[in-house]
Amino acid sequence: MKQLTAMLSAPKTAAPPAVFARQRPRYAEKLIEASLLAAALLTILTTLGIVYALFRETISFLGEVPLTDFLFGTEWHPLFNPPAYGVLPLVTGTLAVTGIALIVAVPLGVGSAIYLSEYASKRTRKTIKPILETLAGVPTVVFGFFALTLVTPFLRDIGINVDVFNGLSGGLVVGILVVPTIASIAEDALSAVPSGLREASYGLGATKYQTSTKVIVPAALSGIVAGVVLGASRAVGETMVVLLAAGQRPNLTFDMREPVETMTAFIAATGKGDIPTGSIDYKTIFAVGALLFVMTFVLNMLSNFIVGRFREEYE
Amino acid sequence: MAWKVKEEPAPGGAAPDVTPQGEHAPTGAQNIFELQAVSVRYSGNLAVKEVGFGVPTNRITALIGASGCGKSTLLRCLNRMNDLIPGARVEGTITYKGQDLYSPRVDPVQVRKRIGMVFQKPNPFPKSIFDNVAFGPRVLGMKEDINLLVENALRRASLWDEVKDRLKDSALGMSGGQQQRLCIARAIATEPDVILMDEPCSALDPISTARIEDLMNELKDRYTIVIVTHNMQQAARVSDKTAYFSVEVGDNDRRYGRLIEYDDTERIFTNPSDQRTEDYVTGKVG
Numbered sequence: 080m081k082q083l084t085a086m087l088s089a090p091k092t093a094a095p096p097a098v099f100a101r102q103r104p105r106y107a108e109k110l111i112e113a114s115l116l117a118a119a120l121l122t123i124l125t126t127l128g129i130v131y132a133l134f135r136e137t138i139s140f141l142g143e144v145p146l147t148d149f150l151f152g153t154e155w156h157p158l159f160n161p162p163a164y165g166v167l168p169l170v171t172g173t174l175a176v177t178g179i180a181l182i183v184a185v186p187l188g189v190g191s192a193i194y195l196s197e198y199a200s201k202r203t204r205k206t207i208k209p210i211l212e213t214l215a216g217v218p219t220v221v222f223g224f225f226a227l228t229l230v231t232p233f234l235r236d237i238g239i240n241v242d243v244f245n246g247l248s249g250g251l252v253v254g255i256l257v258v259p260t261i262a263s264i265a266e267d268a269l270s271a272v273p274s275g276l277r278e279a280s281y282g283l284g285a286t287k288y289q290t291s292t293k294v295i296v297p298a299a300l301s302g303i304v305a306g307v308v309l310g311a312s313r314a315v316g317e318t319m320v321v322l323l324a325a326g327q328r329p330n331l332t333f334d335m336r337e338p339v340e341t342m343t344a345f346i347a348a349t350g351k352g353d354i355p356t357g358s359i360d361y362k363t364i365f366a367v368g369a370l371l372f373v374m375t376f377v378l379n380m381l382s383n384f385i386v387g388r389f390r391e392e393y394e
Numbered sequence: 395m396a397w398k399v400k401e402e403p404a405p406g407g408a409a410p411d412v413t414p415q416g417e418h419a420p421t422g423a424q425n426i427f428e429l430q431a432v433s434v435r436y437s438g439n440l441a442v443k444e445v446g447f448g449v450p451t452n453r454i455t456a457l458i459g460a461s462g463c464g465k466s467t468l469l470r471c472l473n474r475m476n477d478l479i480p481g482a483r484v485e486g487t488i489t490y491k492g493q494d495l496y497s498p499r500v501d502p503v504q505v506r507k508r509i510g511m512v513f514q515k516p517n518p519f520p521k522s523i524f525d526n527v528a529f530g531p532r533v534l535g536m537k538e539d540i541n542l543l544v545e546n547a548l549r550r551a552s553l554w555d556e557v558k559d560r561l562k563d564s565a566l567g568m569s570g571g572q573q574q575r576l577c578i579a580r581a582i583a584t585e586p587d588v589i590l591m592d593e594p595c596s597a598l599d600p601i602s603t604a605r606i607e608d609l610m611n612e613l614k615d616r617y618t619i620v621i622v623t624h625n626m627q628q629a630a631r632v633s634d635k636t637a638y639f640s641v642e643v644g645d646n647d648r649r650y651g652r653l654i655e656y657d658d659t660e661r662i663f664t665n666p667s668d669q670r671t672e673d674y675v676t677g678k679v680g
């Protein structure tokens with residue numbers, strides 16, 4: 080007790096004891112800090128450089144094609160004569176493929192996340208999670224051929240009359256591609272739900288299913304949604320699968336049995352051709368790229384925003 | 395379904411005398427739980443060894459003892475919460491109102507409907523105050539008017555006056571003491587027979603603690619309460635019966651908990667029959 084009072088009444092301004100004094104400057108630490116900062120700056124600068132290049136060409140493109148024609152025009156054939164620069168068919172192609180992908184990926188991704196986090200035994204989880212994550216590492220060109228040579232014939236076998244190149248099989252396979260993204264983020268969100276909430280729910284006589292659907296999933300909802308948004312952003316940016324399987328016909332339709340062209344597929348297909356630098360055709364690539372960038376950027380921001388909100392929920 | 399039956403304790407009924415450790419069952423109280431030679435293992439490691447005692451109906455029973463002696467473990471056996479821990483194994487017999495709690499025919503979910511639990515750390519759901527209390531009744535599909543159920547539970551947890559104007563607000567905006575009383579309200583909303591409390595006041599200030607202790611005394615005539623506590627005064631103040639556990643060191647330095655003494659609280663604190671109990675309650679050890 081006496082000690083305590085002594086501590087409490089001790090002057091707060093006393094000089095720090097000598098044992099805490101710095102003994103010698105730590106140069107190695109400073110050096111490491113500086114090089115880490117340099118690495119971070121380099122990454123940021125590169126990104127800024129890309130954005131700059133993207134928007135410089137885009138502004139120059141918009142000097143020749145009015146913005147409203149570009150955004151709201153319904154015909155896209157920049158290489159024909161006369162050319163048309165309405166990006167809408169590419170946007171709808173992209174959105175339709177993304178939509179199909181999400182129809183596949185959201186139930187599969189969220190479902191497997193719930194299974195892994197709430198139902199699977201530790202051993203099952205340890206086996207399945209790496210497999211799921213390996214799926215994310217398969218080169219997308221493999222998925223593209225999978226779509227073209229297996230999924231499209233399969234769709235025909237089951238009586239869906241698709242063209243050789245079609246948005247449907249592209250979208251389905253992009254969906255499979257996106258499952259690991261959604262599953263992994265959703266699983267993180269579900270496992271991050273404090274175990275106290277699980278115990279509280281079981282302690283009230285709730286079943287596993289009731290606990291998952293009424294407590295755990297709602298508590299992790301913003302994390303799950305963030306995963307879905309990130310998955311959507313991956314689907315929007317996915318290139319190889321749609322390039323190989325969906326065809327390259329800018330097509331203002333939502334009938335996904337037909338070929339469609341997405342924004343990414345256009346960029347890849349046109350970019351690999353021999354287009355003179357500085358020509359209007361060259362600039363279209365950048366314009367479409369900039370629009371794509373804005374779309375995925377908005378999606379990623381949305382996802383970050385939701386994740387940020389999620390953190391507040393049960394602190 | 396046996397677990398649906400809610401019986402009143404038979405007044406004056408003789409307590410089945412199966413409790414070892416020289417227990418003096420208070421007259422007029424029947425034992426709701428009987429534990430016999432209960433051992434618990436986690437992945438093969440013994441945590442609690444051969445514990446036996448009886449928990450009287452509509453009384454407060456305190457479990458005390460040093461950290462790691464298996465109080466929480468034993469408490470969680472009483473509503474089969476240990477089923478949720480992979481690798482946890484319970485041996486021996488635990489009966490609840492004469493029925494074997496661990497018989498293969500017993501559904502643990504049904505058990506937990508009758509035997510509620512309040513945890514050390516307040517764990518309200520990230521939902522509104524109302525939805526927290528309504529959770530249990532909704533999940534159990536209780537037919538009564540939900541508004542009434544919620545109000546009654548909050549009143550019995552002496553929380554109603556504080557929250558009646560903010561039922562739609564998130565429960566996470568409440569103070570720790572309020573959250574813990576909300577968790578008690580949530581547990582009693584389902585009308586259980588027993589409430590298990592694992593150090594319910596350890597995260598609370600003395601005033602909130604006093605309120606919860608008052609609350610326990612009020613709840614006593616409707617519920618059986620088993621409480622784990624590190625607070626000797628609390629055990630002495632609120633409980634009718636006290637079980638003292640200690641940590642024994644077995645072969646290979648394995649530590650496990652054993653029941654040392656179980657008796658009326660008054661006796662445990664004034665005239666314990668075991669020296670180790672006396673040392674513990676008088677603060678000489680632990």
Ligand SMILES: Nc1ncnc2c1ncn2[C@@H]1O[C@H](COP(=O)(O)OP(=O)(O)OP(=O)(O)O)[C@@H](O)[C@H]1O
Pocket residue numbers: 436441459460461462463464465466467468479649
């Ligand atoms: N989930 C678990 N898995 C493995 N071992 C566990 C688990 N929970 C408890 N144990 C072990 O069982 C023993 C008893 O733990 P328990 O939590 O029941 O003690 P306690 O008396 O409640 O302690 P405290 O007073 O610190 O809460 C300890 O040795 C602990 O390491």
Ligand SMILES: [Mg+2]
Pocket residue numbers: 465466467592622
């Ligand atoms: Mg404990």
